[in-house]
Amino acid sequence: xxxxxxxxxxxxxxxxxxxxxxxxxxxxxxxxxxxxxxxxxxxxxxxxxxxxxxxxxxxxxxxxxxxxxxxxxxxxxxxxxxxxxxxxxxxxxxxxxxxxxxxxxxxxxxxxxxxxxxxxxxxxxxxxxxxxxxxxxxxxxxxxxxxxxxxxxxxxxxxxxxxxxxxxxxxxxxxxxxxxxxxxxxxxxxxxxxxxxxxxxxxxxxxxxxxxxxxxxxxxxxxxxxxxxxxxxxxxxxxxxxxxxxxxxxxxxxxxxxxxxxxxxxxxxxxxxxxxxxxxx
Numbered sequence: 392x393x394x395x396x397x398x399x400x401x402x403x404x405x406x407x408x409x410x411x412x413x414x415x416x417x418x419x420x421x422x423x424x425x426x427x428x429x430x431x432x433x434x435x436x437x438x439x440x441x442x443x444x445x446x447x448x449x450x451x452x453x454x455x456x457x458x459x460x461x462x463x464x465x466x467x468x469x470x471x472x473x474x475x476x477x478x479x480x481x482x483x484x485x486x487x488x489x490x491x492x493x494x495x496x497x498x499x500x501x502x503x504x505x506x507x508x509x510x511x512x513x514x515x516x517x518x519x520x521x522x523x524x525x526x527x528x529x530x531x532x533x534x535x536x537x538x539x540x541x542x543x544x545x546x547x548x549x550x551x552x553x554x555x556x557x558x559x560x561x562x563x564x565x566x567x568x569x570x571x572x573x574x575x576x577x578x579x580x581x582x583x584x585x586x587x588x589x590x591x592x593x594x595x596x597x598x599x600x601x602x603x604x605x606x607x608x609x610x611x612x613x614x615x616x617x618x619x620x621x622x623x624x625x626x627x628x629x630x631x632x633x634x635x636x637x638x639x640x641x642x643x644x645x646x647x648x649x650x651x652x653x654x655x656x657x658x659x660x661x662x663x664x665x666x667x668x669x670x671x672x
Contacts, residue, residue: 392433394466397459399426400438404456405493408445415497417661471506479509482650485519486512487528489572489597490637491541491616495523498538501657508650520651521641533640536658543633546600546618547625548607560630568609572600 402412413420439446502510568591591609594600600611605623618626
């Protein structure tokens, strides 16, 4: 058992998916699988049960995670104990408000792990060195590195009659209360699709949108990453095949700081590898 295996275990525990954990750790999926297999053999127990959508932690994993997390934190603290203070470079990233939080946190790990970087997060419309945004928000003077693509889905109260349908059409949404998300970059599209009248509520954040849905106030059309894993809402596909591409945008005319240049190169390498894997399937 080594610290690397514990880090991989913690990533799988957090993501509930081997592929997502490998992406967060910037390694191949076989490396993650091997680490989990080694840990299970050494501990003499099963840590994860595989299913169609990923993995589920066992009771052993729940018990082991607290210990593994403590060992990882103590190892990180020991590593930094005798380091001399260094001058940190401030890197400011603008984040749009509709991001999948766990995915974004995993994405920023290479930056937060660097001792020479002071990461500062601001809104996507504030002055920043780079922005993580939907491609539809890209400015004419910016380059764009694609990170992931996701569809929009309907988030419904669990008891809503429309949960009986596997897929919703625009006509299904015409006469139901809808929750407006004032920060949605595709609100104009959904306004036309649903032919909505006065919204049932206007949510200032994704948390509020999901809370209003769970309370039965109405339905919200949200990126899949926002709704997935939320036990208080039911998710259904919508007939309109609307997707968004999320990526890192940075000014084409401005020279990149070393840390940002390294980060962009890492993201581009990861993207090329991911595209190569998709072509081989």
